[in-house]
Amino acid sequence: MKKNVLGISTSPRRNGNSDLLIKKALSGAESVGANVEYLSLNDYKIGPCIECNSCYKTGRCVIKDDYEQVLEKILNADRLIFATPVFFMSVCAQAKLLIDRGQCLWAEKYILKRENTNSSRDYRAMVIATGGSKSKKQYECAKFVFKTYFDCLNIKYKYGLFVGKVDELGAIEKHSEALEEAYRLGSMIASPDSPLPENPIEVELIYV
Numbered sequence: 001m002k003k004n005v006l007g008i009s010t011s012p013r014r015n016g017n018s019d020l021l022i023k024k025a026l027s028g029a030e031s032v033g034a035n036v037e038y039l040s041l042n043d044y045k046i047g048p049c050i051e052c053n054s055c056y057k058t059g060r061c062v063i064k065d066d067y068e069q070v071l072e073k074i075l076n077a078d079r080l081i082f083a084t085p086v087f088f089m090s091v092c093a094q095a096k097l098l099i100d101r102g103q104c105l106w107a108e109k110y111i112l113k114r115e116n117t118n119s120s121r122d123y124r125a126m127v128i129a130t131g132g133s134k135s136k137k138q139y140e141c142a143k144f145v146f147k148t149y150f151d152c153l154n155i156k157y158k159y160g161l162f163v164g165k166v167d168e169l170g171a172i173e174k175h176s177e178a179l180e181e182a183y184r185l186g187s188m189i190a191s192p193d194s195p196l197p198e199n200p201i202e203v204e205l206i207y208v
């Protein structure tokens, strides 16, 4: 069956490195027949979690902004691809705003103990991160943040593309290998009959 693939680009830079990679990954997904949707958080207004803890009683967020709209797209997809630049060794603020609002998902799962429909289906995620340095550690925090978020959604982190030493806007375009890997992993995550990998398939590239 055709997969519905949602790509969430979180970088403040349009056509930046992570943004171009996620677009490639979505092209890869399209090449195997998936329905793809690209979304840039720049087009949505999502405020920070205000820690009112209302969601502990309801599982819903009380803040009225574009969060519900994005959450609905996430819940309706079969595959999720997130792209972020590494900012101070973690995800960028735009990504973190969305993730922190996931506290209502955490409350639903761990306080209200409600079953999320994703737990019974094969919902996989991929993370793309680009960083300016060549440090191998620079993705660790971002990965951990995403994994914690995916746990609340009952989504399985199964694919990762991490590219270091890319800085200027569009620098990634010089690196055809990174773009090809994004395309390959995008087609892999969206392929209707690909077996669930036991361990995440991760690719790390550093352009020294």
Ligand SMILES: Cc1cc2nc3c(=O)[nH]c(=O)nc-3n(C[C@H](O)[C@H](O)[C@H](O)COP(=O)(O)O)c2cc1C
Pocket (backbone or CB within 6 Å): 011, 012, 013, 015, 016, 017, 018, 019, 084, 085, 086, 087, 088, 089, 090, 130, 131, 132, 133, 134, 138, 166, 167, 168, 169, 170
């Ligand atoms: C606020 C800020 C913080 C950054 N922090 C890091 C960092 O901790 N480690 C790193 O390797 N690169 C860091 N960078 C560089 C970006 O990760 C890098 O330029 C990346 O390719 C940008 O991706 P984008 O074009 O998708 O936004 C930082 C850049 C900015 C603007």
